[in-house]
Amino acid sequence: MPLAVFVLGLSIFALGTSEFMITGLLPGMAADLGVSIPDAGLLISAFAVGMVVGAPLLAVGTLRLPRRVTLLALLVVFGLAHVVGAVAGNYGLLFATRVVSALACAGFWAVAASTTVSLVPTARRGRALAVLVGGLTVANIAGVPAGTVLGQHAGWRSAFWAVAALTVVAAAGVLALVPRTTSTAPARVRAELRVFRNGRLWLALGVIALLQAMVFATFSYLAPLLVSVDGLSESGVPVVLALFGGGALVGIVAGGKLADAHPFATLYGSLALAVAALVTLAATDNAVVAVIAVLVLGAAGFAANPALNIRAYTIAGGTPTLVGASTTSAFNVGNTVGPWLGGTTIAAGLGFASVAWVSVVLGALAVAALTVSLHLHRRTEVPAQVPESQPV
16 A cells, blocks of 8 residues: 555544544633633534535546645645634634635545545555545544543643644655646536436435434534533543544444445444434433443444445446535535534523434434435336345
């Protein structure tokens, strides 16, 4: 495996740590900036909005640009946004830096994926992309808890400085190890856009958004939920976030093995386990039970991701570029809507446990949308021709 692929995975680790570390920093950020925890939670949504907008636009806009130059430019923008965020004296400026960071992150994802597959033979593309996406998983296991510990002991701004430093390391690696490559394929924007006439694709993207919103309506407020409702100590929050990340890793591995042959069964099973965990979180005030539920939520929520992507790419057929960017956008629509809905119920005085009930409702909507998708699949797909997409 080329070292450049691992460098790109390291870069995704830095980007992913930034995207999700706000969860563990919310109480300190809210207190320092003089805003409520729901308002601080909107910083997560700000990042997601930037990803939603940036992914499809930059996927098209960077098709013909030199990849290494583009990767470096996006890392520079990302790093500078974190420097500004680390010294931001008010909530508005910090909010703006999160949007800018997300735009750079979205563009980097698009270019890094195309660069990764160009660096390896066709038979090794899956493994190479696994290294790339593995950076995000490791961010959840190690980067987010580390950022939380750093924030608790040295202030939330120190976590932003740490991400900026990681970005410098990633940029140096890209400069040294990523070869000068360009996109040789012509930009087939019209062909890519035609697939969006298919209503089944929009339904698949809707399921992605609902399932992601289900997870992040609760995940975004885990720290105050576990501390205020379940009696967990603040020092225990990083450990629980690491458990969530560990569950996510197990879920991705298991979901990846099941999704090719049984995408719908994988999705229904993941949703069932996630909803059960969320009901438990909403109903319990026992820290041990809550921690177990968080572990299950991480595993179940991320186990669905491979199947969600498979459904979208199966419908896309031979036009994957914009669909890939659109799945990124759909995931981040969920990242935006989920924390906003959870914050709304907290602001309404319903308590931190209410976010889990919000997630349960979103999970029920995801099941309904998935059922419609399965019905259309059975009407339009021929199982004998596409065995990897057979519902069971």
